[in-house]
Amino acid sequence: MFYGLNKFFKKILPKGLFYRSLIIVAAPTIILQLIVTIVFFDSIWIKANKGMTRSLVGEIKTLSDVYNSNNKNQINYITEIYKKNFDFVINSKNENFPEQKFERRFSPMDRSLRRELKSTFGNGNYWFNTINYLDIVEVRIKSEGKHLQFFFPKERIATSSVRLFVLWITLPSIILILIAILFLKNQTRPITNLAKAAQRFGKGDYINEFRPSGAREIRNAAYEFDRMAKRINRHLNQRSEMLSGISHDLRTPLTRLKLQLEMLKDKSVSQQMSKDIDEMENMLNDYLQFAKSQIKENTEKIKINDIFFNIQKKLNTKNLDIEINNEIHLHGRRQALERCFSNIIQNGLVYGNKVNIYAEKSLNRVVILFQDDGPGIPPEHYRNVFKPFFRLDRSRSLNKSGVGLGLAIVEDIVNSHGGNIQLSKSPLNGLQVKISLPF
Numbered sequence: 001m002f003y004g005l006n007k008f009f010k011k012i013l014p015k016g017l018f019y020r021s022l023i024i025v026a027a028p029t030i031i032l033q034l035i036v037t038i039v040f041f042d043s044i045w046i047k048a049n050k051g052m053t054r055s056l057v058g059e060i061k062t063l064s065d066v067y068n069s070n071n072k073n074q075i076n077y078i079t080e081i082y083k084k085n086f087d088f089v090i091n092s093k094n095e096n097f098p099e100q101k102f103e104r105r106f107s108p109m110d111r112s113l114r115r116e117l118k119s120t121f122g123n124g125n126y127w128f129n130t131i132n133y134l135d136i137v138e139v140r141i142k143s144e145g146k147h148l149q150f151f152f153p154k155e156r157i158a159t160s161s162v163r164l165f166v167l168w169i170t171l172p173s174i175i176l177i178l179i180a181i182l183f184l185k186n187q188t189r190p191i192t193n194l195a196k197a198a199q200r201f202g203k204g205d206y207i208n209e210f211r212p213s214g215a216r217e218i219r220n221a222a223y224e225f226d227r228m229a230k231r232i233n234r235h236l237n238q239r240s241e242m243l244s245g246i247s248h249d250l251r252t253p254l255t256r257l258k259l260q261l262e263m264l265k266d267k268s269v270s271q272q273m274s275k276d277i278d279e280m281e282n283m284l285n286d287y288l289q290f291a292k293s294q295i296k297e298n299t300e301k302i303k304i305n306d307i308f309f310n311i312q313k314k315l316n317t318k319n320l321d322i323e324i325n326n327e328i329h330l331h332g333r334r335q336a337l338e339r340c341f342s343n344i345i346q347n348g349l350v351y352g353n354k355v356n357i358y359a360e361k362s363l364n365r366v367v368i369l370f371q372d373d374g375p376g377i378p379p380e381h382y383r384n385v386f387k388p389f390f391r392l393d394r395s396r397s398l399n400k401s402g403v404g405l406g407l408a409i410v411e412d413i414v415n416s417h418g419g420n421i422q423l424s425k426s427p428l429n430g431l432q433v434k435i436s437l438p439f
Helices: 002-012 017-068 072-086 108-121 162-202 216-249 251-262 267-293 304-315 334-351 406-416
Strands: 089-093 126-129 136-143 146-153 300-303 320-324 329-332 355-361 365-372 420-425 431-438
Touching (some): 017 136, 072 089, 300 334, 304 334, 329 431
Parallel strands (some): 320 355
Antiparallel strands (some): 126 136, 365 431, 420 431
């Protein structure tokens, strides 16, 4: 039972810290005001209203008895006295008793008036209207064949201080809640900033302007995050620089080997060794490309259409078909995304004759499809091809002369932008690469 209630409350309660904190602050205040208001209405306002209504109905009963006595002098005297001192207007009517009722079911004033008139004059012998006039109540009474009409101020049966009381109950509560909102905003803003910084860092952005703020515990968490981010950045930079340096330094002995091979008389041995050296150079190029993908680049607003048309211009081929109906913008790293898309397109052109590209916007993401007519990839290797240095010898790899870093680079760039990548069979019987990126 308690587990079910706990699950139910988890569903209906807000997920954000600010709104949960606001409920913790505002809920007791609102509940207290409701209790005070209910107690006031029950013990003070309703009882006072009931007593005033009973007194007024007693006066109406007295006036009705005076009118039934047929003593004109006494009737005129009482009518003038009540009109002068109590703002009463009394009329004797010969018209038919009204049948339409204007009682409000949920009005305490109408309920009290109906209860007292019914107990005094009986059912069907009274009629009242509290709606037609702003500050006046109309009551009609049947008594001994006479039809009496009474007009009197509403304040005779309703206390005028109730509105003032409700105002003073609600106004301070609203002011206190607004003050609480301002303080809660200031307390939750550092947590929100820390979460945004962590999200940006997870996407590969360089966090430089982050400043810890807020309460002591939040500041400590922010300081530790900043130190952790700097350690990770330092480690990534050292790794990239080391990989780039090793790959660059190996070019020199390879160049010397090429020159020495040119001097060999045995051309068959020279050609075989040249192929091995060319393969080593291609491996170094892949290493350098992988190192470049780790270089920090600032995030900016990018137009996807421009990236694809720039790639098409560089490749200068008619076998690339790009279909993007609308302008699509997102925040990301331009060079990294261009390298990612270019790798996929070049892979499709190497192993196929045609590559089709489709891009469209969904609710909060950009979906890009790359479709080629090449040999494709077996489904059992869909996950393996994203592993560094994995190559498909039987069907295809991202680069025939590479070492299997192409798709690893693609996945790393996509994941660093908060997106995901999926492989499947394309309608052209080749490979389909589906990339989904957030705006």
